[in-house]
Amino acid sequence: MKIERLTKDLSLKRSVDSGTEDQRKAVQDIINDVRKNGDAAVSQYTEKFDGVQVKELLVSEAELEAAVATLPDQQLAIIQEAADNIRMFHEKQTRNSWMTTDETGTMLGQKITPLDAVGVYVPGGTAAYPSSVLMNIMPAKVAGVKRIVMVSPPGKDGSLSAPVLAAAKIAGVTEIYKVGGAQAIAALAYGTETIAKVDKIVGPGNIYVALAKREVFGDVAIDMIAGPSEIAVLADETAIAAEVAADLLSQAEHDARACSVLITTSPELAEEVASEVEKQLALLPRRDIAAASIADYGRIVVCDSLAEAIDAVNELAPEHLEIITRDAMEVMAQIRHAGAIFIGRFSSEPVGDYFAGPNHVLPTNGTARFSSPLNVDDFQKKSSIIMYSETAFRQNAEKIAAFARMEGLEAHARAIEARKK
Amino acid sequence: MKIERLTKDLSLKRSVDSGTEDQRKAVQDIINDVRKNGDAAVSQYTEKFDGVQVKELLVSEAELEAAVATLPDQQLAIIQEAADNIRMFHEKQTRNSWMTTDETGTMLGQKITPLDAVGVYVPGGTAAYPSSVLMNIMPAKVAGVKRIVMVSPPGKDGSLSAPVLAAAKIAGVTEIYKVGGAQAIAALAYGTETIAKVDKIVGPGNIYVALAKREVFGDVAIDMIAGPSEIAVLADETAIAAEVAADLLSQAEHDARACSVLITTSPELAEEVASEVEKQLALLPRRDIAAASIADYGRIVVCDSLAEAIDAVNELAPEHLEIITRDAMEVMAQIRHAGAIFIGRFSSEPVGDYFAGPNHVLPTNGTARFSSPLNVDDFQKKSSIIMYSETAFRQNAEKIAAFARMEGLEAHARAIEARKK
Structure with missing residues (x-):
């Protein structure tokens, strides 16, 4: 990794893939077809894109139980414990309706109501992450959403990933359908004979899923369109280089466009982290992806002062921020823009990705300036009360x-x- | 107004104007030009579209004072009192950051931070409403936003409306620029030499403004794109027909595409309201607009029971809902989807439009199923804290x-x- 001095143009921003004209057209056609022909269109696209004929879109209770039974007890226990932690954290986010009265008898207030129905998209294949299932479903569950519908593209054998199904069951999903891509988004937004429509669609997906979410936006609510993942580590000379390097690489292994930045007041740490990254990178199973990410989007930036480093972080508005410095809590108080802030050396980012409880669905690409982690508010709405x-x-x-x-x-x-x- | 029995296809939804291909292209060109040429492009479009050369984009303190001085004291006092009520209501919406600790010393929390800078678009001409200025600026102010930038297209004489300027000053605006249309949205989103960029843009506008907001969405946050206004009145035989009719018409005068619906358990009330609407309509200054709205989107629906009427309201998810029935509070408790709920005969909708305190920027077109009135949360964001x-x-x-x-x-x-x- 190159080491550089802080300059003004520090930015994590990468252009967002907004799809080609052909991709947009294809997505519009799929959506129109599903609106018109319902389940028949859904089955046809599933056969075309996923290469499988699915007889029953709905995953049955027996199918769900059978999938869960294939997982080792220890894995189930870990998923369950993570789910419990996520539930506890998100329960702290809940709010009550409120009402004020005055001496004339006027009452004003705000009524909080959960959404009726939410759709959660879960990608198929190697990107099927049970942690992501927990993180998307559980805030909706805690918010009080009655109907939580998961959709995910079936594998060639017509089944869904067992860990994903287990996580969905533990999180409290109410329906699961074997359908992916733009056709799944269309079915959720407009309904088919089998899949009743929902009010909001969340969850990550490929470019077709992202384009379909943009298309249906307005008819239903959607979450933010996520960009590639990012981490900024703000560290002084108290940080341990091998740990910082491992954290940068954990981000880099996600995606060749993921972005890992060390911002430090210590030129020595900068040197050590650069060499640790090279050393650890060589030993990673996903080293091709991580190496591309580090080469294109990895940066080590040395600042003259902690104040300058804090300004640089606020300028970046990173998705994940680790603070590994003296008086890290005081430093945190000066951070205005970051999705999630990990404080101290034992708050390695994967602690939050999987287990601690806060959501791992976070604003990317500088949008932490104005966006929040996925949270309970995203699954409730307010009505004003005037009497x-x-x-x-x-x-x-x-x-x-x-x-x-x-x-x-x-x-x-x-x-x-x-x-x- | 036609009177009908409740049928299944009761819907307020009107197609959203998504602009023509030409309009979209024009907006993209303007945005690109402003990004490239800054103030020069802004001035050029202002001359082209508003027919005026503006020497200073920024409204000076002296100009602001002078405009305010032209308003009668009584008007200023009313705007001030409305602003005070709006502030008090929105202060109830504020939330604190929080942190939990456990016995191991782990700390988890949620940090709430106001946005740094917000832009508020205010339309020009006859649609310049001081109430809308208050409703858009004050939640940002209460949220703690430091920089609140208002933009509005200048009149032919290069000035802005005095009541709008007065409302902006009372609400606590920090900068006002004389610029409107897509060029104003581009300037707010990307910045020019004179106008520093913001993090979020709110406020209503014409189709060019709406399209420009859609274009810049993602680079900055935007509020919902609002559709035409709506009211549903849920009433039983205790309601007074002349009052209900007046409320329906107050909505209808906004826009020929505004929508006014009476849902009632009383066939007698239905008849009386229908005839009152005709009577009052004939006497309105804006009767052309109101008559078109009533003819195209006005409905009186008779239900067999209150339960059926409540279901119909939840199906509609109206922007404004008046409940004028016996035990109206109990009825309110069963409403799941509505932007603002007005309870009892003294809670006529204009009470909330101007004065009571809750926001009048509300979800339209059925989006109250998943959206909320504009509120303090819209101007703050959260960061997760993990130690x-x-x-x-x-x-x-x-x-x-x-x-x-x-x-x-x-x-x-x-x-x-x-x-x-």
Whole structure:
């Protein structure tokens, strides 16, 4: 890894893949077809893209039990413990409806209601991650969503991954369908004979899934379109180079476009991490991916002061931030933009990816400036409550009518005055 | 207004104007030009579309004071009182960062941070509403946003509307620029020499503004693209027909595509409201707009029971809902989907449009199923905090590494094991 001094143009931003014109057209056609022909279109695309005829879209309870039974007890126990930790953390995010009253008897408030139905997309193949299933389903469950529908493309044998099914069951999924790609997104957004439509679709997917989510956005809600993963490690001379290097590489193994950045006040640490990365990289099973990521998007940046390093982090707004410095809590207090902040040497990023409880679905590509980790709020909505008392009404009617007339909206003023009689 | 029995296909949904290919191309060109040429492009489009040469984009303090001074004191006092009510309601929405600790010393939490900078678009001409300025700026202010930038297209004389400027000042705007249309959205999203870029853009606008917001979405956050306004009135025989009719018309006067629906258990009320609407409509200054809206999107629906009526409302998910029935609070408890719920005859919708305090920026077109009124959360974001203790780490390291290996992510497992030494 190259070591550089901090300059002004430090940025993690990579262009977002917005698909080709052909890909967009293909996705629109699939969506229109599924809207029109329902299950028949879904089956046809599944055969075409996944190479399998699926008789029953719905995964039966027996099928689910059988898949779960193939997993070693120890794996199930780990998934269960992770799920418990995730549940506990997300339960802290829940909020109550509230109502205020005043001396005139007026009541104002905010009613919180879970969404009725949510769809969770889970990619197939090698990118099928049970941790991602937990992280997407459990906030919806904690939010009180009654119907949580998982969709995932079937393998050539028509089945779904056993760890993914186990995680879905543990997380509390209510329905699972064997369908992937743009056809799955269309089915969730508009419904078919078998799959009733949902109100929001979350979860990662390939470019076709991402384009389909963009297309249906507005008819249903969607989560953010995630970019490649990122980590920034903010470290001083107290950090241990081998640990920092291992954390940078854990990010790099995800994706050739993943981004790993060390920002440090210590030129010595910079040198040591650079050499540790080379050493550890050579021994990784996914070294091709990690090496490409480190070569293209890996950076080691040396700063003159901690203050300068903190500014650099806020400028980056990284998805993951590790702070391995003296007084790391005080440093954290100065971070304004980051998806998740890992503090101290024992908070290695994988602790949060799998186990600690906070969500691993995080804002990428600098969007931590204005976005949040996936959370319970994403699965609830608010309604304002206004119960104006007669006293409050009579006190304020003239002012309200005057405001309406200031805006030239006479019918608004008359609606108020209709009550004055 | 036609009176009908409840049937299954009750829907407020109107197709969303997604613009023509030409409009989209025009907007893309403007955005690219502003990104490249900054202020020069902004000035050029302002001259072209608004027909005025603006020397200073920034509204000066003197200009602001002068505009405010033209308003009668009484109007200023009403705007101020509305602003105070809005502030008080939105202050109830604020949340604190939180942190939990456990017996091992692990700390997990959620840090809440306001956005750094927000842009508020305010339309020009006759659609310039001071209430909308308050409703868009004040939640950002309460959220703690330091930089709140208003943009609005100048009139032919190069000035902005005095009530709009007054509302912006009262709400606590920090900068105001005389620029509108797609060029304003581009300037907010990417910055120019004069206008520093923001993190989120909110506020209503015409089709060019809406398309520009869609284009820049992802580089900055945006609010929902609003459709035409809607009201559903859920009423039994205790409601007063003249009041219900006035409320339906107050919605109808907004826009020929606005939608006003009465859902009632009382055939008598249905008849009376229908005739009251005709009577009152004839006397309205904006009767052309209101008549078109009532003719195309006005409905009176009679239900056999209150339960059926409540189901119909949940199916509609209206932007505004008035409940004028016996035991209206109990009815409210059964409403799952509505932007704002007005309870009882003194809670006429304009009470909430202007004065009560809850936000009048609400989800339209059935999106109340999954969206919320504009609120303080829209101007803050969360960061997860993970400080894993050494004890917790050593207790769980093996499980975390095993989970990583279950997903085939060896570098994740090694990042954990690097700390076990």
